[in-house]
Amino acid sequence: MQRIVYPGSFDPPTYGHLNIIQRASRLFDMLEIVIADNKRKEYFFTADERFEMITEMVAGLHNVQVNLWNGLIVDFVSNVGARVILRGVRALSDFEYEFELSLINKGLNPQIETIFMPTDKKYFVLRSSAIKELAMFNGDVSSMVPPVVVRALKAKLNGS
Numbered sequence: 001m002q003r004i005v006y007p008g009s010f011d012p013p014t015y016g017h018l019n020i021i022q023r024a025s026r027l028f029d030m031l032e033i034v035i036a037d038n039k040r041k042e043y044f045f046t047a048d049e050r051f052e053m054i055t056e057m058v059a060g061l062h063n064v065q066v067n068l069w070n071g072l073i074v075d076f077v078s079n080v081g082a083r084v085i086l087r088g089v090r091a092l093s094d095f096e097y098e099f100e101l102s103l104i105n106k107g108l109n110p111q112i113e114t115i116f117m118p119t120d121k122k123y124f125v126l127r128s129s130a131i132k133e134l135a136m137f138n139g140d141v142s143s144m145v146p147p148v149v150v151r152a153l154k155a156k157l158n159g160s
């Protein structure tokens, strides 16, 4: 069984993330999404909120599982018996960072490979940080994130 692990902050998850998830879930038997909950990082949404949003987004995909993890990704990968990490890349600027990260993970566990999937051109400019900023100024983000995330952004920004 070919299992692939897709880690990220997903703060919040976007249609760009979902596109990668849908395409990868067709190539592998099982896709494990790992929501990073790094205690030293500040997130806009709590880990539970990010978990709930992604869970709703992937509800129709039967070989996709959502997990929360606050340790090293390579440890999660070996714990579930996988060998492959998936990362999405948008532009060359992503690639530099992703390449470095893949070398770090390779150094931590040489058995684990990272593979990169290029974004669909429709989602080339989707970035979680820009979406949060746009939402703060009341911008319409409904073409960038699913309805569950639009609602969560509104609720968060209205302080509820």
Ligand code: ADP
Pocket (backbone or CB within 6 Å): 007, 008, 009, 010, 011, 014, 015, 016, 017, 020, 086, 087, 088, 089, 090, 094, 118, 119, 120, 123, 124, 125, 126, 127, 128
């Ligand atoms: P991280 O904080 O770990 O970079 P993100 O949630 O920002 O986590 O992204 C998770 C993964 O999804 C990364 O590999 C990132 O490059 C990729 N990604 C983010 N946005 C898009 C997009 N619009 N299209 C394709 N891949 C994306």
